[in-house]
Amino acid sequence: MPVNAEMTGHVGYVNSLAVTQDGETVVSASWDTTIRLWDLSRHTELDLFDGHTMSVNDVALSPFGELLASASWDHSIRLWRYREGIEVAQLIGHKDAVYGLDFSPDGRSLVSASWDYTLKLWDLKTHETTHTLHGHKANVMAAQYSPKGRTILSASYDHTIRKWDASNGKMLHVFRGHTNSVNDVAHIPNTDTAMSVSTDHTVRLWGLDNGLELARLTDHTSFVTSLDVSADGKYALSGDGRGQVILWDVPSTSAIRTFNAHDGAVWAVAFSPDMKSALTGGADNLIRQWRLDTGKQVLP
Secondary structure, eight states: OOGGGSBOOOSSOEEEEEEOTTSSEEEEEETTSOEEEEETTTTEEEEEEOOOSSOEEEEEEOSSTTEEEEEETTSEEEEEETTTTEEEEEEEOOSSOEEEEEEOTTSSEEEEEETTSOEEEEETTTTEEEEEEOOOSSOEEEEEEOTTSSEEEEEETTSOEEEEETTTOOEEEEEOOOSSOEEEEEEETTTTEEEEEETTSOEEEEETTTOOEEEEEOOOSSOEEEEEEOTTSSEEEEEETTSEEEEEETTTTEEEEEEEOOSSOEEEEEEOTTSSEEEEEETTSOEEEEETTTOOBOOO
């Protein structure tokens, strides 16, 4: 393979991946405390943001403009204009590691998930907290706005998923069923369902109205670390501790293909906007791109 078959440069686990809407740039977050931008067509590094003082656990891209948010073990959230490489602001308020982030669909707010057992809602105009969400009994790993921005889902070490009112931070429902940490959660667009992944080796599908478990997918043979759902809600990706990624057909809840993606755990998965490829990041410090139709690694 060419030297740049993989995107190389990080010297720590790749914890999170985000792809710009034009499909040209990948953003990665790493244990090495950096955020890096990559040219997806060439697999070459474009820029490096070095502001956090500890592991960067998650990155999220605003649906509007060129704003990037990053979450870190250093308890902070940082906002960047990623095309310019400029740090815009720091959001300070969590008392432990910040592990998950998501922008509201209108781009005006941000939700953060922390190991201080809380979530926070942030006004991106004032950079102030508007609500702190209490209810989880352990580290909160991930959070995501619903497609219309009215509610939020969160995933936690306390084995639960929780649904919140995004306008006032009120907890609406608790989803119970996982027997270990819930590591990620995602809405299924165009449906009233959501998907979650857990250290209990399962991927589960949930009804959002009643909180009932609709399906339990047991193809993984290790703890499941990461999740992404396609924009049309038809497909999902999940990565696990053995380096495997599974591509799922969501309507039929069946596995389409398994990728032997990394040497060690897969900590990040993401669809490309054109739905032709998947991006994966692992404990081997590498980022790889895979064709969804063949399962083969994409070479520049």
